[in-house]
Amino acid sequence: MALVYAGICSHAPGITGRADQADPAVRDSFYAAFDQMRLDIEATKPDVLVVIAAEHFANFFMNNMPSYAIGMADSYTGPIEDPGWLGIDKVKVPGDRTISEQLIRHVMTQSDVSYAEEWKFDHGIMVPLHFLTPRYDLPVVPVNINCQGPPLSPLSRTWQFGQSLRDAADAMPERIALVGTGGLSHWPATPDSGKINVEWDQRFLKQWCSGDKESLLAHSDEATYLDAGQGGFELRTLIAVAAAGVSSTGVPAQGTVHFYEPIPIFSVGCTIASLKFA
Amino acid sequence: MSLYYVQKYLFELNRSEQVQSAYEHDRQAAIAAFANQGATFTDREVQALVQPDVGLLFHLGVNGQILMHFAAFHQIEWQDYLQQMRDGIAEHGPVQEGVYAVTGYEGTDAHAADLGHEPRSEGTH
Numbered sequence: 001m002a003l004v005y006a007g008i009c010s011h012a013p014g015i016t017g018r019a020d021q022a023d024p025a026v027r028d029s030f031y032a033a034f035d036q037m038r039l040d041i042e043a044t045k046p047d048v049l050v051v052i053a054a055e056h057f058a059n060f061f062m063n064n065m066p067s068y069a070i071g072m073a074d075s076y077t078g079p080i081e082d083p084g085w086l087g088i089d090k091v092k093v094p095g096d097r098t099i100s101e102q103l104i105r106h107v108m109t110q111s112d113v114s115y116a117e118e119w120k121f122d123h124g125i126m127v128p129l130h131f132l133t134p135r136y137d138l139p140v141v142p143v144n145i146n147c148q149g150p151p152l153s154p155l156s157r158t159w160q161f162g163q164s165l166r167d168a169a170d171a172m173p174e175r176i177a178l179v180g181t182g183g184l185s186h187w188p189a190t191p192d193s194g195k196i197n198v199e200w201d202q203r204f205l206k207q208w209c210s211g212d213k214e215s216l217l218a219h220s221d222e223a224t225y226l227d228a229g230q231g232g233f234e235l236r237t238l239i240a241v242a243a244a245g246v247s248s249t250g251v252p253a254q255g256t257v258h259f260y261e262p263i264p265i266f267s268v269g270c271t272i273a274s275l276k277f278a
Numbered sequence: 279m280s281l282y283y284v285q286k287y288l289f290e291l292n293r294s295e296q297v298q299s300a301y302e303h304d305r306q307a308a309i310a311a312f313a314n315q316g317a318t319f320t321d322r323e324v325q326a327l328v329q330p331d332v333g334l335l336f337h338l339g340v341n342g343q344i345l346m347h348f349a350a351f352h353q354i355e356w357q358d359y360l361q362q363m364r365d366g367i368a369e370h371g372p373v374q375e376g377v378y379a380v381t382g383y384e385g386t387d388a389h390a391a392d393l394g395h396e397p398r399s400e401g402t403h
Contacts, residue, residue, distance in 0.1 A: 013346075018356060056343035061289045062282065080293045085350040120293055122347075148343055150377060189342030190378065191363045230342075230377055 003169040004044035005177035006245050006253065007037060007274035008208070008238050009132075011053065012188065013123040014266040016087035016130055021265045033259035033272040034131035040274065041132060046177035048099050048139045049132065050165070051125050052241060054147035054182045054234040058122035066114035067153040068161050070107065071142035072100040078121025088126050096139040099174055103141060106168030111161045128181045145240065147182065147233040155217045158236045162243025170248065180241035182234030185227065186268040192229065194264040200227050201269040204235065205260060208242050208273070211252025216242060231268070245275040253277050281339045281375045283317035287327065288340065292347040332359060333366020339376030 019027060041049065058080045060066060076093045083089050097117075104115050119142050121129070129140065145161070146152055153161075169176040184204055185197035207215040216239050224232040245253030253275035262269045287309065291297045300308040305328045313319055319327075326334040332349055336342070342363075349359040373379045 014356070056347075057285075057289050057341070058293055061286060063286065081347055082350050082353075148341065148377075189346035190336075191360055191367065193342075193360055 002172045004175045005041050008180045009272050010270045011124045011127040011181040012266045012268045015127050018265050030270045037272050038132045041177050047174040050141045050178045052143040052180040052237045053124040054237050055124050055144050058120050062149050067146050069114040069144045070104050071119040072115045073117050076119045079126040080120045080122050088130050094139045100141050103168050107164045110164040145236045147236050158239050159243040162240035166244040180237040182237035183231040184269045186231035187229035188231045188267050193267045196262040196269050209255030280318045284323050287312050288344045288348050332362040336363040337366045337370035
């Protein structure tokens with residue numbers, strides 16, 4: 001099996017950019033969970049880290065918006081944001097064009113996907129990398145699901161995309177770690193920023209941990225918007241990972257939430273979770 | 279209204295140091311140059327981009343994920359950014375267009391009521 005790790009994490013820019021405004025005890029517990037996630041990934045000795053993100057208009061705009069895209073370059077740059085604002089310096093992040101292309105070709109046999117030979121990372125990828133590959137020494141394959149500019153891909157297609165990634169990974173000799181990063185409920189960058197629907201988050205995480213396809217795909221965008229904000233549209237990144245956790249025999253992986261705590265100044269219920277393969 | 283082009287200009291500005299340099303050198307001229315490539319702006323939109331008027335841009339419908347980066351570019355502190363959006367809604371009314379308007383976003387208090395929450399005090403987060 002070439003998929004050696006699968007997990008999810010938060011990526012809100014406040015996690016690094018407004019770190020000094022959070023409750024230190026809660027913040028540090030969250031950072032510790034991120035560190036443990038890094039150790040868990042490193043223990044699997046991956047050749048590449050595939051990050052399924054929900055970028056925020058850093059590369060893709062409504063003039064040509066792919067529902068699904070995968071990076072195909074030997075390096076990437078980021079963050080696009082002001083480094084002082086985000087709390088992360090501008091860096092060059094290694095990629096692996098060959099692995100990307102293999103992955104893309106496999107995925108294309110089951111799902112439609114765009115590819116991009118240029119990609120500027122925003123906080124959606126840079127914040128996770130800041131914790132998970134702090135030395136930027138692990139090649140990254142960025143994956144984007146359009147979660148920002150409707151119309152958005154139906155969740156059934158997101159599930160299919162996640163399964164395509166799993167099948168692609170299993171068909172490749174490389175050891176592939178997979179991290180999905182998106183919000184649970186949040187209203188990012190709006191006057192409601194800081195609002196968090198903890199009940200909704202916990203219900204979703206329960207569905208995610210059990211790999212409950214029916215429940216996960218039952219979330220309509222209309223209901224998600226009302227209950228979980230426009231940031232809730234990013235659940236697609238998490239659903240894709242849940243789908244990738246399903247084995248070739250149809251057995252869903254079981255998930256564990258290692259950390260969940262609403263941190264309003266970070267604008268999201270901060271989450272670290274992983275899947276244990278059957 | 280030409281929300282599409284307002285957001286597209288901000289998209290280009292947020293990700294390109296060249297566009298940022300041009301904007302910093304002469305905001306009005308930079309936006310005019312962008313318009314010459316086929317974009318259309320109203321005078322109000324140009325004013326909001328030049329000033330910058332975060333509250334008006336939010337009211338017009340600019341996605342917060344685009345607007346947030348623009349505010350950071352102008353070194354607007356986080357709490358001030360949130361407050362400027364609230365002020366924009368208070369002054370100009372509900373979001374007119376875009377993702378927040380599609381499903382009936384009517385401002386902070388109405389949104390809180392939808393969730394069964396008490397309206398949040400200003401600047402608490």
